[in-house]
Amino acid sequence: MLTTYAHIDLAALVHNLTQIRRYLSGNAAVLAVIKANAYGHGAEEMAKTLVRHGVSHLGVVSVTEGRALRESGITTDIIVLGPTFDEQLPDALHSRLTLVVGDRPRLTALARAAAEKGLSVPVHLKVETGMGRLGFSVDEMPVVLDSLRNHSSLRVEGLMTHLSDADGKTSDYTEQQLATFHQTLELLAARGLHPPLIHAANSAAIVRYPTSHFSLVRPGIMLYGYHTLPGSVPAPSLKPVMTLRTTIAHLRTVKPETSISYNRTFVAARPSTIAVLPIGYADGYSRRLSNRGAVLIHGQRAPIVGTICMDMTMVDVTDIPAAQVGDQVIIIGHQGRDTIGADEIAEWTATIPYEVLCGIGPRVPRIYGS
Ligand SMILES: Cc1ncc(COP(=O)(O)O)c(C=O)c1O
Numbered sequence: 001m002l003t004t005y006a007h008i009d010l011a012a013l014v015h016n017l018t019q020i021r022r023y024l025s026g027n028a029a030v031l032a033v034i035k036a037n038a039y040g041h042g043a044e045e046m047a048k049t050l051v052r053h054g055v056s057h058l059g060v061v062s063v064t065e066g067r068a069l070r071e072s073g074i075t076t077d078i079i080v081l082g083p084t085f086d087e088q089l090p091d092a093l094h095s096r097l098t099l100v101v102g103d104r105p106r107l108t109a110l111a112r113a114a115a116e117k118g119l120s121v122p123v124h125l126k127v128e129t130g131m132g133r134l135g136f137s138v139d140e141m142p143v144v145l146d147s148l149r150n151h152s153s154l155r156v157e158g159l160m161t162h163l164s165d166a167d168g169k170t171s172d173y174t175e176q177q178l179a180t181f182h183q184t185l186e187l188l189a190a191r192g193l194h195p196p197l198i199h200a201a202n203s204a205a206i207v208r209y210p211t212s213h214f215s216l217v218r219p220g221i222m223l224y225g226y227h228t229l230p231g232s233v234p235a236p237s238l239k240p241v242m243t244l245r246t247t248i249a250h251l252r253t254v255k256p257e258t259s260i261s262y263n264r265t266f267v268a269a270r271p272s273t274i275a276v277l278p279i280g281y282a283d284g285y286s287r288r289l290s291n292r293g294a295v296l297i298h299g300q301r302a303p304i305v306g307t308i309c310m311d312m313t314m315v316d317v318t319d320i321p322a323a324q325v326g327d328q329v330i331i332i333g334h335q336g337r338d339t340i341g342a343d344e345i346a347e348w349t350a351t352i353p354y355e356v357l358c359g360i361g362p363r364v365p366r367i368y369g370s
Contacts (some may be wrong), residue, residue: 001140002365002367003045003246003249003278004244004245004246004247004277004278004283004364005244005245005246005364005366005367006040006041006192006242006245006360006364006365006366007242007243007244007245007333007367007370008041008042008045008242008366008367008368009239009240009241009242009243009369010045010049010239010241010368010369010370011240011370012225012239012240012370013041013046013050013074013223013224013241014049014053015238015239016222016223016224016225016238016239016241017030017050017053017055017057017282018030019237020203020206020217020219020222020223020236021024021221021240023207023210023236024206024213024217024308025092025165025213025284025308025363026071026212026213026321027215028213028215028216028217029056029057029058029078029122029215029216029217030050030053030055030056030057030105030216030217031057031058031059031199031216031217031261032046032047032057032058032059032219032220033058033059033081033202033216033218033219033220034046034047034050034059034060034069035059035062035081035082035132035220036061036358037358038224039220039221039224039354039357039358040242040353040357040358040359040360041224041242041301041357041366042093042366042368043065043068043069043299044069044072044074045069045291045368046223046290047069047072047074047076047365048074050223051074051076055096055200056076056077057076057077057078057079057316058074058076058077058195059076059077059079059218059220060078060079060081060082060271061080061081061082061199062081062082062084062088062200063080063084063088063091063092063095064088065095065226066078066080066092066097067091067274068097068343069096070095070096070097070303071133072202078095078096078097078098079097079098079099079100079124080092080097080098080100080136081097081156081218082134082286083106083134084099084101084106084110085323086106086109087246089109089110089113090113090271092223093114093117093119093121093362096271097266098121098122098123098124099123099124099155099162100123100125100147100158100252101123101124101125101126101325102125102127102128102134102135102136103134103136104136104140104142104143104144104147107123107144107147107151107154108147108172108276109135110123110151110153110154111150111153111154112152113202114153114154114314115152115153115272115323116131116140116216116275117153117155119335120152120153120154120155121155122154122155122156122157122158123154123155123156123157123158123197124156124157124158124160124197124199125144125156125158125195126134126160126161126162127141127160127161127180127181127184127305129163129164129176129177129178129180129181129184130163130165130173130176130177130180131164131177132164133159133164134160134162138180138183138184138187139186139322140188141188143338145187145191145193146161146191147186147194147199147274148193154285156188156193156195156286156323157195157196157197157233158186158195158196158197158198158199159185159188159197159199160197160198160199160200161177161180161181161200161356162186162200162202163178163200163201163202163204163205163212164177165177165229166201166202166203166208166209166212167203167204167208167227167228167229168230171208171209173207174205174208174212177200178200178209178212181200185198185263187281189291190192190334196215196228197215197216198214198215198216199215199216199217199218200212200214201213201214201217201218201219202218202219202220202221203219203220203221203223203228203291204227204228204229205217205229206219206222206357207222207227207229207233207236208229208233210269220354221308221353221354222236222238222239223239224240224241224242224243224357225238225239225241225342226238226240226353226354226357227339228352228353230363236355240332240333240341242332242342242343242357242360243330243333243362244332244333244358244360245278245328245329245333246277246278246279246295246325246328246329246330246331247278247327247329248275248276248277248297248323248324248325248326248327248329249275249276249277249278249312249315249325249330249370250275250276250304250315250325251273251274251275251276251324251325252273252274252276253271253272253324254268254271254272254273254274255268255271255333256268256271257271257307258272260274260303260305260306260314261271261290261306261309261314262307262309262366265290265291265306265308266291266305266306266314269307270318271318272316272317272318273314273317273318273321274305274314274316274317275297275302275315275317275321275323275329275333276313276314277279277295277313277314277315277329278311278312279311279312279313279331280309280310280312280313280322281308281309281365282310282311282361282363283311283360283361283363283364284356284359284360284361285308285331286308286345286349286351286356286359287307287308287310287315288302288348288349288350289303289304289313289345289348290306290307290308291303291304292304292309292348292349293345293348293349294315294339294340295313295329295330295331296329296330296334296335296336297315297317297320297323297327297328297329297330297335298322298323298327298334298335298336299335299336299338300319300320300322300336301338301340302315302316302317302319302320302323302329303315303316309351315329328333332345332356334351341353342356342357
């Protein structure tokens with residue numbers, strides 16, 4: 001019997017992919033971002049479903065993540081979006097991963113590693129336009145592009161950048177980033193370089209900045225059914241892919257003045273019925289939800305009482321008299337007429353839905369269905 005598990009709705013994933021494609025201008029293709037175990041949903045299953053529905057490129061953050069996908073039999077192009085270390089280059093080449101490179105030492109190292117194996121490999125150059133993280137500065141691009149003449153083992157397949165404020169309140173900074181990116185594209189064109197894959201857009205940019213679509217877009221969070229767009233932007237029609245469920249393990253009735261959980265942060269003010277749930281912070285259910293969040297039982301909200309433990313959480317079901325041991329509990333998802341989304345949990349814990357979803361731990365089984 002599964003007591004705590006995440007149900008992953010593959011039909012919802014396909015629905016979200018379809019919605020994303022509706023925004024695309026021209027012939028832009030989709031690079032599905034499935035890093036961090038596909039934001040907690042299971043990279044292998046997400047990849048297989050997305051590829052079956054026409055996704056041509058998959059984005060991971062590391063050689064380790066890319067290699068795991070190859071070992072699971074995925075043959076689609078995999079782009080490593082995060083940094084790569086020299087020691088990982090043989091693995092990357094062996095697994096036919098396409099690397100994003102944004103610094104000169106790494107470009108030289110990759111060129112050498114490929115040449116030693118007699119390979120000509122695709123590479124995506126990353127330009128730093130305002131994220132303040134990885135990438136060549138626009139100023140150094142002429143030198144970088146000139147150096148490529150000495151690297152016949154590298155084929156510039158892509159040029160990319162990452163937008164830092166696509167879901168921000170104003171558009172000025174994003175427009176400035178896109179202008180800088182255009183400037184870089186012109187530098188390439190002046191040297192006769194026309195990489196087929198030009199990409200900049202994350203989920204928010206797909207909705208808000210059609211000029212950022214170029215030939216490839218990189219949605220992550222919207223694939224999984226969430227967005228972080230400001231209220232002024234019409235919301236996309238998305239379906240959350242993950243439902244996180246648990247089961248009432250124990251019920252206890254307590255007298256007023258009884259304290260619940262570590263450090264007595266909750267003391268019952270009335271005769272109460274407390275349900276014990278087998279999920280805790282070791283499963284990614286944040287301790288910051290202590291005395292703050294709620295779950296759904298019989299379609300009603302049951303408030304979390306006391307501190308969340310490593311493996312257990314207590315909720316007050318005094319106002320849900322039908323609650324019984326063995327009843328299903330919704331942590332993330334809907335029941336009856338109510339819904340608790342990863343975005344609401346993010347509000348309760350002062351974070352973003354990304355962190356809530358990525359945080360669901362490996363101990364929680366993922367069950368795939370539709
Ligand atoms: C380089 C890059 N591209 C695309 C994405 C996807 O972003 P989002 O989940 O906001 O669509 C990410 C996620 O952090 C990223 O790091």
